[in-house]
Amino acid sequence: MSSLQTQPGLVRALGPVDATMIVIGSMIGSGIFITSAETARLSGAPGWLLLAWTTAGLLTITGALCCSELATMMPRAGGVYVFFREAYGPAIGFLYGWTLFLVIQTGTIAAVAIAFAKFLGVFIPSISSDNYLFTNQPIRLGGGYAISLSTQQLVAIALVALLTWTNTRGLKLGTILQNVFTFAKTAALVGVVLVGIFLGWSATSAARSAHWWNSWANGWDGQVAQPGFAFAGGLGLILLFGKSMVGPVFAQTAWTNVTFLGSEVRDSGRNLVRALLIGSGIVVVLYVLANFSYLALLPFAEIQHAPQDRVAVAAMQSIFGNSGALCMAGAILVSTFGCDNGLILAGARVYFAMARDQLFFKKIATTNRFHVPAAALIAQGMWTSLLTLPRTVTVNPTTHQMTYGNVYTQLLEYIVSADLIFYLLLVVAVMVLRRKSPETERPYRMAGYPTVPIISIILATLLLLDLAYVAPTTSGIGILIVLSGVPIYFLWRHRPTAT
Numbered sequence: 480m481s482s483l484q485t486q487p488g489l490v491r492a493l494g495p496v497d498a499t500m501i502v503i504g505s506m507i508g509s510g511i512f513i514t515s516a517e518t519a520r521l522s523g524a525p526g527w528l529l530l531a532w533t534t535a536g537l538l539t540i541t542g543a544l545c546c547s548e549l550a551t552m553m554p555r556a557g558g559v560y561v562f563f564r565e566a567y568g569p570a571i572g573f574l575y576g577w578t579l580f581l582v583i584q585t586g587t588i589a590a591v592a593i594a595f596a597k598f599l600g601v602f603i604p605s606i607s608s609d610n611y612l613f614t615n616q617p618i619r620l621g622g623g624y625a626i627s628l629s630t631q632q633l634v635a636i637a638l639v640a641l642l643t644w645t646n647t648r649g650l651k652l653g654t655i656l657q658n659v660f661t662f663a664k665t666a667a668l669v670g671v672v673l674v675g676i677f678l679g680w681s682a683t684s685a686a687r688s689a690h691w692w693n694s695w696a697n698g699w700d701g702q703v704a705q706p707g708f709a710f711a712g713g714l715g716l717i718l719l720f721g722k723s724m725v726g727p728v729f730a731q732t733a734w735t736n737v738t739f740l741g742s743e744v745r746d747s748g749r750n751l752v753r754a755l756l757i758g759s760g761i762v763v764v765l766y767v768l769a770n771f772s773y774l775a776l777l778p779f780a781e782i783q784h785a786p787q788d789r790v791a792v793a794a795m796q797s798i799f800g801n802s803g804a805l806c807m808a809g810a811i812l813v814s815t816f817g818c819d820n821g822l823i824l825a826g827a828r829v830y831f832a833m834a835r836d837q838l839f840f841k842k843i844a845t846t847n848r849f850h851v852p853a854a855a856l857i858a859q860g861m862w863t864s865l866l867t868l869p870r871t872v873t874v875n876p877t878t879h880q881m882t883y884g885n886v887y888t889q890l891l892e893y894i895v896s897a898d899l900i901f902y903l904l905l906v907v908a909v910m911v912l913r914r915k916s917p918e919t920e921r922p923y924r925m926a927g928y929p930t931v932p933i934i935s936i937i938l939a940t941l942l943l944l945d946l947a948y949v950a951p952t953t954s955g956i957g958i959l960i961v962l963s964g965v966p967i968y969f970l971w972r973h974r975p976t977a978t
Contacts, residue, residue, distance in 0.1 A: 507665065514729075536727075542906060572836075593635045896957045
């Protein structure tokens, strides 16, 4: 099949603006509004906070440069899955798609849907994580897990169902929603930046009152930042700085989503490159500036200990009072709605591509009368909805009080290291395919080769090693989640006609 041929059932209907909005909309969710609190706690100073977001942005931009070459070589449904299949063989491609379906894409959709429901609860108090339906409390399953259906979970499931349904109605409706909500939430994030720049800078703001690089002078203690941490001094700070990048890195990983729709982008040789570089560039700049705004508006301690980590809400409340907090909550509702739409729209194309390779259920490889993979969308929506139901159970050893979390949040923590491995494989795939397929047409050849991929590889490797040392349990479980796909892969390889 020619790399420019549209796959059966899919239509090239996405223009340059649509593709760029998918990149921006899939990246901007709830992360930028909340993860800076944890990054600030772990790193202890404004300079380190901005450096964490800037370094994560460098990973994103260098990765997008690498991905642009691959995307224009192979503008097909499935995107990164196809790149891995062609560079390393079907097994690695399947493990990526399997992990995406099991937790990366679906877990992220679930997390963003719950974030939507959580902020909707600001306006409708009955939508709460502890307002249970049918039971008085979650049903314990043993082993530190429970299951429940709260009003918050119900709203999250309803959001996933609504957006799944709208995306089965055709690509045009999905992209209209994506464009409208992406424009709105980008404007809201720009608003946060402008408020900080023009209305901030009080004497108590972190930008003026905190030590920019001396974490200890700000009261930072590695043992408090991470209880049980064995290192002190500069080495301890460096190790925890690596961990502080988890939030910023994961907040930016969805830039690859536009490649999943490669078969539906017009003039893919130009538009995919523009979407990846312009879209990710805009988000990276806005993310760094948003954190700069937080520093201009809030004392550093209030960033570290913002209620429920909602730094953006605290920042707007500091200037405009409760009305500012409500406006920010509304902006995050718009942001999470648009983010989930982009993730749902794009993710289904990977499972569609896997099924076409007979590595998933045959029905998933079909399209409906609107020329979209409706079966893949429905399967993704069903699994995502199930991920919202299980809860983790933590018991306070002193008070014996039980606290309930969400399983997908735990899974996402586990998968960060695995996600970085896939990032490394994506970058290395550029080098592999330049050797393996030197004659293949490349509408875009990456600028800065091989310096750019080498920078990406060094940064990602250092972060991987740091996480493996600082958080070996979560890193190891993440790898096991990926490897769980190995027996599934061999099952599908021996059942090519499975339905």
